[in-house]
Amino acid sequence: MANVHELYSELKKEMRDSFTLESIFAILDFDGETIMPERAEEFRGEQAAMIQGLRHEKLTSPRVGELLDQIESMSTDWAPDSVEAVNVREWRRDYDQQVKLPRELVEAITSTGIRGRAAWTKARAEDNFALFEPWLEKQFDLQKQAAEAFGYETEAYDALMDQYEAGAKTAEVAEVFAGLRAELVPLIQALQEAPNQPDMSKLEGSFDIEKQKAFNRQVVSTLGFDFERGAIGITTHPFCITLGPHDIRITTRYEENRFDTAFSSTVHEGGHAMYEQNVSLEDWATPAGTPVSLGVHESQSRFWENQVGRTRAFWSKWYPLAQETFPGLKDVAMDDYLFAMNAAQPSLIRVDADELTYNLHIMIRFELERAVFNGNLAVKDIPEAWNEKYREYLGVEVPNNAQGCLQDIHWSIGIMGYFPTYALGNIYAAQFTAALEKQLGPLEKLIAREAYPEILGWLRENIHRHGRRFTPKQLVEHVTGEAPTSKYLVDYLKSRFGGWYGIEL
Ligand SMILES: [Zn+2]
Incomplete structure (x- = not known):
């Protein structure tokens, strides 16, 4: 034997x-x-x-x-x-x-996804929720069947989240989100009323795309993206994908009149890629050498994009080069540019949202999905519930369903339980940063002296190399000594945005 x-x-x-x-x-x-x-x-x-x-x-x-x-x-x-x-x-x-999952269920989810996606595209174009409603109803129903097939202890929604964030429990996530929401809603209001407001036109200009590419390459390479084991392509929707142990690709999207958009998305995807590039190579193709979850993945991209890439410490080094590369920036003071890059403005569309308000877009989706799952909300009532939450949390009026509950593709193809990972990523990122600072000192100082190998080394040692050894929650506890909590994110957002808007929060 x-x-x-x-x-x-x-x-x-x-x-x-x-x-x-x-x-x-x-x-x-x-x-x-x-x-x-x-x-x-x-x-x-x-x-x-x-x-x-x-x-x-x-x-x-x-x-x-x-x-x-x-x-x-x-x-x-x-x-x-x-x-x-x-x-x-x-x-x-x-x-x-x-x-x-029984074969028939997998097939039903796929075929409903194809037809549901077509219905969603039409419904969104015509701003007609009724066209999509029966498909959404069906997709929710199939996802409930999937949850039953997977099994769960307390709440069916747990089984859906578990596919993306192993071991995440709905009730715990809801509690963390509720705490975050209670802080963010008044914070956003205070920023709206602040006397100092960013001038968003500072971000506009003429930015040669070839020069943007070269600039972004130089930045991500300095941060630690390994071009011998990676490459950058161009797509409408930026993403990061692993093709092999030494082949991690990222993509980005360029705009001629804005430079910050491609910059931020390149650094964001670069953060995902650096996670993939720094898992344990000898365990590659096994769980021990695989990133643990979407939430932890997102914590890495958000860390580089926001905690590093939007700071004065970072741009003090790079803004002079940006001004040299893009002559239009010569007349724009660095702080004016950065204030606009750090604006927090409630809006309708999730994918365009800033790092502060983004979390509320996510909570709304999470709460609605959960309510439908638990039988507390009928699919036909989603538009009204959606608009109500946008009013309550973000203070915006949703003018139509196309810019409201029809904006995301996810539900049409049966991706449910997935959105929370984005906000969890922000929460983990702030909590990891606090732990990093305890050991290495203030991040700002590390950035100022371009100690990127040290920063990346810390992330590799504490997060990347563990692969799937821990669940995401255990990993957070292991690295930070605490269960996931929104308190570090709240502190970080208050200090970051309070600083730019010049108000005490
Ligand atoms: Zn991402």
Whole structure:
């Protein structure tokens, strides 16, 4: 009979194959998003479906189930936090997630997603929620079935969030969000009423796109993005994707009349990429060498984008180069530019929101999803509930559903339980920063002396190298000594925005 080490090696090989298939799918995806000609779409669909099918077959093969059962029934000398123990535990988690959904349900979610997405596109274009409503109803219903199939302890919504943020509990997240909301709503109001307001026109000008590319390359390379193991492409929606252990791609979108947008999105995606580039290489293609969750991933991108990339300490070094590169900036004082870059203004559209108000856009989606899931809100009443919350939390009137509850694609394709990870990312980022400062001193000083290797080294040591060893919540506790709390984010936002607006908060 095979010993546990042989069984582990066999399982590891199986899982590596499925990981390889996933990376091939990622190459098809990256190409499709960047330079693939439009008419290639149909055949690309066939290629992608074949690879996905093979991958699903690998992941759910009876042999994988057998190997897991056998290994789990044997006694080993693996410490609970050893790479082997972590991998077996997480492979089990992945396997269960893959096999728990009945095939018909997976197919129903996919086909409803395709037709629902088409209905959503039309509904949004025509500002007609009724066109989308039956599909949304169906998608919520299918997601409830998925939650039942996955199983949960207290609330069905837990099962959905668990796919993106392992172990996250709805009630806990709701409590953290409620605390954050109670602070943010009056904070936003105070900023609106402050005598000092940013002049947003300072951000506008003429910015040669080739020069923007060169500038952004130089910045992310200085921060720690490794161009020997990564590249930057161009897409409408920026993203980061891993094609292999030494091939992490990011994309960005350029505007001729704005420079800050591509800059921030490049640094943001660069933050995601630096997480991917700094996981443990010897554990690559196993859970021990894989980023832990979307929330923690987002904490890394937001850290570089906001905590670093919007500060005076950072721009004191880079603004002179920006002025040299883009002559229009010569007449714009650095602080005027930065104040506009750090504006907090309530708005209707999530993807355009600033780092402060963004959190409220997320909470609204979370609260509505949860309410529908728990039977406290009917799908037909979503528009009214949406508008009411935008009024209450952000003080804005939603003029139509196209700019309201129809703005995001996610629900149409059955992505629910996902939005909270964005706000969790902000919460974790501020909490991690506080822990980093305890050990390395004020971040501002580190930035001022361009101690980026030290900063990235800290993130690698404390966050990246752990892979999926801990759940996100355990990781936060491990790194910061506390459960996730919004208090650091609130302190950070008060000091950042109070500083720019010149008010005591
Ligand atoms: Zn992101």
